[in-house]
Amino acid sequence: MSHIKVQTEDFDIGAEIAALTAGRTDIGGIGCFIGTVRADANGAASAVIGMTLEQYPGMTERAIGKIADEAAERWPLLGCTVIHRVGPLRPGENIVLVIAASSHRQAALDATAFLIDWLKTKAPFWKREDFADGNGAWVDAREADDAAASRWS
């Protein structure tokens, strides 16, 4: 039921929603979240000119699969898609796509928020930012992300 992909290339949001809903008439609501690269790093003095996403190949798909399974246990989902990009990305580019479909909006919206909140704290990805001044740094985990994830526990 869940469609999970880790890829370097961009994703087509319309095509992914179309694939999720093709031939179905039982879906009544679709939640969607898209994470993109921001140029203003948290607290950094210099602008972000690029970002590199590293993953733990194999474990990422397993971890996202478990998060999707958890979502399907908590809400009556009719489909879910998670696509996460890896490799070099520039400001404005897409990083992650989460889609959750259900018969009603509340389950679709809540499951979408749950999926991205857990993905941010339970899937093995790491961001490295490149700054305009020539420096680069691995992004630190944020307590706000832990707090967002823990509200679902």
Next chain:
Amino acid sequence: MSEPIRVLYFAWLRERVGVAQEELALPEGVGTVAALVDYLAARDARHAAAFRDGRTVRCAVNQEFADLSSAVQPGDEVGFFPPVTGG
């Protein structure tokens, strides 16, 4: 001779150790992640630097999140990495 273990490093741990992965025979008496970290950190300056701030190191055994008390056996894959920052 028992099966070696595979140790993988990610993000700044990979940069500090200098390799993305290495294979090694599980040393005598090393049966947990904590013991493996102590063993690796004592190997050389690069490993010591990677594990210097243990509180910011997370791990997985056979691609499942684990902790310092988790068991490590011959043939296992052990990954070390900072707290995740995807999404």
